[in-house]
Amino acid sequence: MLIHLPIVILTSLHAIPVAGALPKFDIARERGFESGTKEEQGRCMSDETQAREKLQTEWKQFAPSAKTQCNQENDVGGIFSYVELQTCLEMERDVKKEVDGKM
Numbered sequence: 001m002l003i004h005l006p007i008v009i010l011t012s013l014h015a016i017p018v019a020g021a022l023p024k025f026d027i028a029r030e031r032g033f034e035s036g037t038k039e040e041q042g043r044c045m046s047d048e049t050q051a052r053e054k055l056q057t058e059w060k061q062f063a064p065s066a067k068t069q070c071n072q073e074n075d076v077g078g079i080f081s082y083v084e085l086q087t088c089l090e091m092e093r094d095v096k097k098e099v100d101g102k103m
Contacts, residue, residue: 022059023071025080027052051082055089066092 027048036044059067070088074080 020064022052022055023080023085025052025082027082048082051086055082055086062089062093063096066096 025048027045066089070085070092073088074085076084
């Protein structure tokens with residue numbers, strides 16, 4: 001029985017996205033954990049879709065270290081968000097530009 005324990009543990013974990021590729025989140029499943037009206041959930045889905053599309057076009061401009069850090073910070077109780085990931089990456093980018101500009 002214990003021989004199967006590592007398999008069970010590994011299959012229950014979310015994969016940590018590789019910094020080189022935009023992570024794939026199941027938006028519908030992730031948003032299913034939230035409460036609210038259908039209208040609010042619809043807006044949330046729209047926001048997540050727009051964030052994913054923007055990240056797909058801008059993904060290569062973000063530093064690998066920022067991608068790794070933001071991916072780790074984005075995991076809040078096993079729920080993932082493209083909006084949160086996008087916000088974190090943009091903040092990291094802006095801080096880096098600010099610091100580089102002052103040096």
